[in-house]
Every structure is written in structure tokens, then in C-alpha cells.
Amino acid sequence: MMSIDALRRLFDRFDRKVAEFAGATRLSCPPGCGECCDHADTEVTEVEAELIASYIESEAPGLRDHLRATVADHDRVACVFYDETNDLHCMIYRVRPLICSAFGYSAYSDKSGNKLFAVCPAMDLARKTGGAMQILFEPFPPVVEHFSDAIERINRDAYNGVRRRPLGAAVAKASGVESRAR
Numbered sequence: 001m002m003s004i005d006a007l008r009r010l011f012d013r014f015d016r017k018v019a020e021f022a023g024a025t026r027l028s029c030p031p032g033c034g035e036c037c038d039h040a041d042t043e044v045t046e047v048e049a050e051l052i053a054s055y056i057e058s059e060a061p062g063l064r065d066h067l068r069a070t071v072a073d074h075d076r077v078a079c080v081f082y083d084e085t086n087d088l089h090c091m092i093y094r095v096r097p098l099i100c101s102a103f104g105y106s107a108y109s110d111k112s113g114n115k116l117f118a119v120c121p122a123m124d125l126a127r128k129t130g131g132a133m134q135i136l137f138e139p140f141p142p143v144v145e146h147f148s149d150a151i152e153r154i155n156r157d158a159y160n161g162v163r164r165r166p167l168g169a170a171v172a173k174a175s176g177v178e179s180r181a182r
């Protein structure tokens with residue numbers, strides 16, 4: 001599907017910018033931390049859900065049963081793909097949604113157009129900076145709304161609009177395992 005290919009290219013570009021920024025700043029997530037996933041309420045576009053569904057179909061078909069069971073578990077607060085026993089804590093790490101890649105490694109624009117780095121609260125840096133800091137020298141972290149806008153354009157072309165749904169329900173629908181998905 002062309003929209004999935006376009007999304008993969010966009011994610012590759014995003015990942016390169018993150019790697020460049022993380023390499024220059026030596027920022028990294030605290031060892032063993034999974035705080036952004038163990039109480040996640042992630043929403044995704046249709047095209048992000050299609051990419052994950054296509055990954056599950058071709059590389060991790062066993063996740064279909066997991067997904068069916070997990071989306072029906074309304075008491076679960078962790079992300080449907082969170083796995084604390086896995087080093088990366090994510091069962092779909094290679095195709096995770098933009099918001100997951102962006103968390104802790106991206107910037108946003110303030111009202112004056114300044115690019116502010118959004119510091120992850122679990123990093124030591126958060127205490128020192130109050131949660132955001134302006135980056136004055138390159139390499140800049142990727143600006144999340146630029147990439148999010150680009151995803152919306154891809155989604156609009158493919159689906160005639162943009163609809164965001166909770167991650168589990170969106171992937172269950174895209175994978176054809178939707179039952180009582182939330």
C-alpha cells in the first residue's frame with residue numbers, strides 16, 4: 001500500500017533526526033524505564049494502524065491473539081503492546097506510532113515560533129529544566145508537529161480524512177480481529 005510506504009519513509013526520516021540529536025546530546029532513556037508505556041493512552045491515525053497491522057501479519061502473527069485478548073481487557077491501563085520483559089518494552093517497536101518515537105526526543109513550537117525540546121519527566125534533565133528547554137544549536141530534535149502534519153496528509157489522501165482512535169482498537173480493526181475492541 002502506497003500510504004504505508006510513504007509512512008515508512010517519514011518514520012525513517014524522523015528516526016535519523018532523533019539519532020543525530022541523541023548522538024550529539026548523549027540523551028537516553030533511563031535504563032529499564034517503561035513509564036511512557038505502562039499507563040499509555042495512545043491514539044493513532046488509520047495509516048499508522050495499517051502499518052502496525054501489516055507488520056503483525058508478516059512478522060508477528062502470534063500478536064493477533066494477544067491483541068484480541070488485550071483490547072477486550074477494559075481494566076488494562078498499560079499500552080496493549082507493552083511488554084516489560086522485552087528489552088525495548090514494546091512488541092511492535094520497529095513500527096511504533098509517531099508519538100512513541102517522539103516521546104523524550106522531539107521539540108514543539110511555542111506561540112513565538114521558538115522550538116522547545118520537550119523533556120521526558122523520567123529523565124534527570126526534567127528536574128533541571130522544568131520540562132522544556134530551547135535548543136539554540138544544531139542538531140535540533142525533530143519538531144513533532146511537522147511530522148504529525150505530514151502523517152495527516154498521507155492519511156487524508158488514503159482515507160479521505162483523518163480519524164484518530166485508541167491504538168488497540170485501531171490496530172484490531174486494521175488487522176481484522178476487532179470484536180469488542182475499545
Ligand code: SF4
Binds near residue numbers: 037042080082089092
Ligand atoms: S506502542 Fe510500544 S512504544 Fe508505544 S506506548 Fe505502546 S508499548 Fe510503548
